[in-house]
Every structure is written in C-alpha cells, then in structure tokens.
Amino acid sequence: MRNLDRKLVAGNWKMNLLRQDAQWLMAEIIGMLADEESRDVRVAIIPSFVHIGALAQQASADKRFGIGAQNCSDKISGAYTGEVSASMINSVGGKYIIIGHSERRAYFNESNEQLLNKTKLTLSEKLTPIFCCGELLADRNSENYFEIVKQQLTNSLFELSVDDFKNTVIAYEPVWAIGTGLTASPDQAQEMHAFIRKLVADKYGADIADQTTILYGGSCNEKNAKELFSLPDVDGGLIGGAALKSRSFIEIIKALP
Numbered sequence: 230m231r232n233l234d235r236k237l238v239a240g241n242w243k244m245n246l247l248r249q250d251a252q253w254l255m256a257e258i259i260g261m262l263a264d265e266e267s268r269d270v271r272v273a274i275i276p277s278f279v280h281i282g283a284l285a286q287q288a289s290a291d292k293r294f295g296i297g298a299q300n301c302s303d304k305i306s307g308a309y310t311g312e313v314s315a316s317m318i319n320s321v322g323g324k325y326i327i328i329g330h331s332e333r334r335a336y337f338n339e340s341n342e343q344l345l346n347k348t349k350l351t352l353s354e355k356l357t358p359i360f361c362c363g364e365l366l367a368d369r370n371s372e373n374y375f376e377i378v379k380q381q382l383t384n385s386l387f388e389l390s391v392d393d394f395k396n397t398v399i400a401y402e403p404v405w406a407i408g409t410g411l412t413a414s415p416d417q418a419q420e421m422h423a424f425i426r427k428l429v430a431d432k433y434g435a436d437i438a439d440q441t442t443i444l445y446g447g448s449c450n451e452k453n454a455k456e457l458f459s460l461p462d463v464d465g466g467l468i469g470g471a472a473l474k475s476r477s478f479i480e481i482i483k484a485l486p
C-alpha cells in the first residue's frame with residue numbers, strides 16, 4: 230500500500246547562484262507553487278550554505294517548503310576551520326541536510342564513518358538527513374550494483390537505531406546518471422528501490438520500510454519525472470540541473486502522483 234506521506238521533491242542547487250539569483254529563483258518557485266494551492270506536497274530547496282537563512286525566511290509562509298544544506302561537518306563544533314555544523318544549519322532555519330552525495334564521496338573522500346556521524350548530528354538537531362547511495366558505471370556494467378548499494382547502507386546508515394532511522398530519507402542516485410543526461414530506466418529504478426526497501430525491511434521491519442521515503446536522483450527532469458514517480462517504490466526525486474529552472478522544477482513537483 231503506497232504511503233502518500235512519503236512523497237518529497239528536493240532540489241539540489243549545488244555550487245550555483247549568487248544571492249540575488251538564488252532569491253529570484255526561490256521567489257519564482259514560491260509563486261508558481263502558490264498557484265497549485267491544492268497540492269499537498271513536501272518540497273526541499275537545497276542551496277549553498279550561505280543562502281539558507283535568507284531562503285528559509287523567504288519561504289516561511291508556505292509550509293510545503295523546507296530549506297536544506299548540501300553537507301554538514303561530522304564534528305559537533307570547535308576548531309575545524311571552514312566547516313559548518315548541523316546545529317548552525319538548524320539555527321538559520323535549515324530543515325534538511327544531504328549526506329553522502331556522490332560528488333562529496335568522490336571529491337572529498339567521505340568515509341562511511343563520517344557519513345554516519347553527519348547523519349547522527351543531523352538527527353540530533355531534529356533535521357532530516359537525505360542519505361545518498363548509488364553505484365558507479367563500472368559497478369553497473371559488472372553487475373555489482375546491488376552489492377555496492379547494500380554496502381553503502383549497511384556500513385553507515387543501518388548503524389542507526391530504529392528511532393533515528395525512521396526520520397531519514399534515502400536517495401538512490403546512480404552515479405552514471407548524475408548530470409549526464411542518462412536516466413535509470415523505470416525498470417532499473419524500480420528494481421533498485423524495491424531492493425533498498427527490502428534491505429530496510431530486513432533491518433528495521435516492514436512497517437518502517439513502508440514509511441521510508443526513497444527518492445530517485447540522476448538526470449530526472451520534467452519529461453521523465455511522471456513515469457519515474459509513478460513507480461511503486463519511488464517516492465519522489467532529488468533533482469540537480471532541472472532544479473535550477475523554475476518551470477522545470479514545478480513540472481517535476483506536479484509529476485508527483
């Protein structure tokens with residue numbers, strides 16, 4: 230049975246947009262979603278750290294929006310020059326934190342232990358972690374993709390207690406589909422999402438698995454979103470490039486069943 234509360238669309242703006250452009254885009258998205266008043270959806274907007282406070286204020290009147298961060302420190306506080314803590318993100322109005330995006334895993338060598346710490350700190354602030362997993366093209370070609378995703382979850386996220394885990398969102402993002410224009414086919418996406426839900430059920434039980442939000446990410450756009458979001462185990466999307474265009478992003482939100 231599909232749980233409608235699982236639905237979420239999150240836009241990851243990555244390292245794009247200066248302050249005024251970020252506020253313009255936010256204003257456009259707020260305006261367009263206001264025209265869709267009857268739509269009961271959850272939308273996360275995830276800009277650079279430096280815009281979180283301003284966008285959280287800007288979007289505060291529409292409870293469908295939550296602003297988030299693309300990363301946080303794995304430390305609570307202290308002498309870690311350049312780092313940003315989960316509590317700082319909370320203090321400026323952030324609601325979500327992306328953990329373990331493939332760009333951070335690849336360019337910043339984030340370990341499973343760090344990702345687990347980041348997830349725990351996010352949860353200790355009562356924010357929602359969006360925990361990313363997904364295989365490289367080489368893993369897909371060598372048919373090793375189930376094992377890779379299982380390891381990413383087992384060696385990190387699944388160390389959480391059940392009470393922590395149930396407040397976590399998972400995003401399946403095949404690395405070969407991120408920013409490439411290649412999208413997982415509906416069969417590939419459903420197969421992996423069902424696999425992830427089964428892993429969650431084995432670890433935390435069927436009820437928790439049924440309530441877990443599992444997003445698809447990787448070149449999701451206004452043309453393919455409807456088909457992907459209609460799959461039984463796909464609960465919405467983590468959107469990169471298409472989240473930077475208000476019209477495309479709104480069409481993606483409207484593609485939620």
Ligand code: PEP
Binds near residue numbers: 241447470
């Ligand atoms: C992402 O970076 O999380 C992402 C899904 O990017 P894109 O939609 O551009 O592939």
